[in-house]
Amino acid sequence: MRRTATPFSLVILGLGVFLLVLAPLLAWYVEPRAQRTPTDVDTTTVFTGTGSYFDTDEVETVRGKKITITRHARGDVADSERSGRAVWDVSTTVDTDASLPAADPHDALQWTLERWVTDRRTNKPVHCCEEKPYFEGEAYLKFPFDVQERSYIWWDNTLGSTVTLAYRGKKRIQGYEGLRFTGTVPPAKTGTRLVPGAIVGVEDAGQVLAEEWYSNHGIELVADQRTGRIIYAAIGPRKTLRAPGGKKDAVVLLDSKRIAFTPKTQREQVDLAETDSSLLRTVGRTVPLGAGIAGFVLVAVGTVLVIRGRTRPDAPESSQPTLTM
Structure with missing residues (x-):
């Protein structure tokens, strides 16, 4: 079995990163x-x-x-x-x-x-x-x-x-x-x-x-x-x-x-x-602070979801035909 990141976890992680970048940009x-x-x-x-x-x-x-x-x-x-x-x-x-x-x-x-x-x-x-x-x-x-x-x-x-x-x-x-x-x-x-x-x-x-x-x-x-x-x-x-x-x-x-x-x-x-x-105050403090907190939470949640991922069964090895003489 192997794990892969779900689209939802990647969206959450990306949104969190975006908010973390937006916060200092606003301030x-x-x-x-x-x-x-x-x-x-x-x-x-x-x-x-x-x-x-x-x-x-x-x-x-x-x-x-x-x-x-x-x-x-x-x-x-x-x-x-x-x-x-x-x-x-x-x-x-x-x-x-x-x-x-x-x-x-x-x-x-x-x-x-x-x-x-x-x-x-x-x-x-x-x-x-x-x-x-x-x-x-x-x-x-x-x-x-x-x-x-x-x-x-x-x-x-x-x-x-x-x-x-x-x-x-x-x-x-x-x-x-x-x-x-x-x-x-x-x-x-x-x-x-x-x-x-x-x-x-x-x-x-x-x-x-x-x-x-x-x-x-x-x-x-x-x-x-x-x-x-x-x-x-x-x-x-x-x-x-x-x-x-x-x-x-x-x-x-x-x-x-x-x-x-x-x-x-x-x-x-x-x-x-x-x-x-x-x-x-809204542009320089309230929104940046809210964006920073929300971004941190989303990055944390997204990272956990990406690590846990979604389990998929391993692909079976292809069998080779046996030749008989």
């Missing part, structure tokens, strides 16, 4: 390539808070008013595909109750348009595709994938430079845990603006080039560790005017101790972070 090859900044984004985040701003109708700074910042990020899919980068067009408006609802962004207290271009894998700025303005640093609008518990270099567009945000531990937003980073911006001159001299205390002059100064009472960001998506943000901007060469602020254009994501924006960002993080 080490597929997941890293799934960690790419999306190009088809279309999201809106809203900040609210109270503070002061320069009312052009009153020609003075008014205080204790509601301030709303709305940021809309939309991906330029066509330019992204051509360049291989993530190309996002970002519109940001700063509104008061007088300019809301915003039918026209030109009516806002402040309106800026930006084009942000980044490497889809590292999240670092790429200088192409009509990028505006010129960005630097490690993060802006989002952090890189797999956020580390360390300080990050954050681009502050109002400052026109980078700010170091220090890691401050973990924080839950809407029940979802993220990594918290904070930083401040000391007063810095950011440009000039032509204004009537009387506004900045230069009474004997017509128009003067007043100095624009900016600082930030505090930046707080909470990011999803796996995807880098910001699930909570709070800022404390202060923008002022000084007389040419002046040492003190003459006019407050905008000042708030804290303007933060609304609860609705927090919930939306958390939902997006949970969905994206879950997909990456």
